[in-house]
Amino acid sequence: MRILIIGGSGFIGRALIGRLLEMGHEVSVLSRRPQAVRLPSAVTVYPWDGRRGAPWADVLAEMNAVVNLAGANLGAGRWTPQRKQEFLTSRVWSGEAVVEAFSLASRKPSVLLQASAVGYYGPCGNEIITEDAPPGKDFLGQLCVQWEASTQPVEAWGVRRVLLRTGIVLAKDSLALKRLVLPIRWGVGGLLGSGKQWMPWIHLADQIEAMLFLLQHEQARGPYNLTAPNPVRNVDFGRTLARVMRRPFWLPVPALILRLLLGEMSTMVLDGQRAVPRRLLELGYRFRFENLESALRDLLAS
Numbered sequence: 001m002r003i004l005i006i007g008g009s010g011f012i013g014r015a016l017i018g019r020l021l022e023m024g025h026e027v028s029v030l031s032r033r034p035q036a037v038r039l040p041s042a043v044t045v046y047p048w049d050g051r052r053g054a055p056w057a058d059v060l061a062e063m064n065a066v067v068n069l070a071g072a073n074l075g076a077g078r079w080t081p082q083r084k085q086e087f088l089t090s091r092v093w094s095g096e097a098v099v100e101a102f103s104l105a106s107r108k109p110s111v112l113l114q115a116s117a118v119g120y121y122g123p124c125g126n127e128i129i130t131e132d133a134p135p136g137k138d139f140l141g142q143l144c145v146q147w148e149a150s151t152q153p154v155e156a157w158g159v160r161r162v163l164l165r166t167g168i169v170l171a172k173d174s175l176a177l178k179r180l181v182l183p184i185r186w187g188v189g190g191l192l193g194s195g196k197q198w199m200p201w202i203h204l205a206d207q208i209e210a211m212l213f214l215l216q217h218e219q220a221r222g223p224y225n226l227t228a229p230n231p232v233r234n235v236d237f238g239r240t241l242a243r244v245m246r247r248p249f250w251l252p253v254p255a256l257i258l259r260l261l262l263g264e265m266s267t268m269v270l271d272g273q274r275a276v277p278r279r280l281l282e283l284g285y286r287f288r289f290e291n292l293e294s295a296l297r298d299l300l301a302s
Contacts, residue, residue, distance in 0.1 A: 002026045002062060006094060007069030009037045011173050017043060019208050057104035065215055067113040070094035075175055079264040087143060095150020102154045111160045113215060114151045118167045118200050120144035123271035130278040131223045160221055162214045167200035167227035169207050172299055184247045193255035195235030197272040200227040203289035213285050225277045229290050244296045
């Protein structure tokens, strides 16, 4: 297949590119900084401005599939009004650019994988969340609604569109895992807030293989939760991580402190979703890492 990836410089994009090349696919990437991006020499990199789709409509016409991963990092800093606007525009503008390019392409790719997140559902307490749950009314929930809707028009051209509602992706170089590991490594790990909030995690290997599975499966359409079948509470995640690292787990961080330090971004730590991959399992995907401890041991093995 010929596959175009938008937002391919992040750790998920790089891992996906590497796996696609291993499988013999041809990979192209759209980048706002083509000179700065570091990708394998086999990858063709095209420049774009993040907004207009027209200049690369001819590129799109040569592709069999598109993977849209574009979007500013939600965990990179406090959510100021300017940052929140960037989260929205970086996602919606890229989606609109995809739609414009599809409209102008003489030949349409047959499938689009559209990134999203389990934040779509908002804070959900102990409720088990499957793909038919409604969106949350909070900032993240509404952000994901607009994010997903930005590429919906391509379906009018018969394009098979798959929505990737991803959880916390655990990888050796992921910011999320690094932040969780650091206090435990220093011996000051402990539960965050009440510790009762659910953490819908997924190992990077399963994230990539699930994306490939959905890319190739002709029946796959609509939303899919990309999370391991066994989400855990924050306290259980921390205790498991401490056990794997052979470090103590004793110093709790009150929710008030996290809200003061992180502001509105603290919702990513203090709230969660007990999301499960019902549709992915029904379609026949089999996880390599269903259990958190085995996933962490694989990632943290020296």
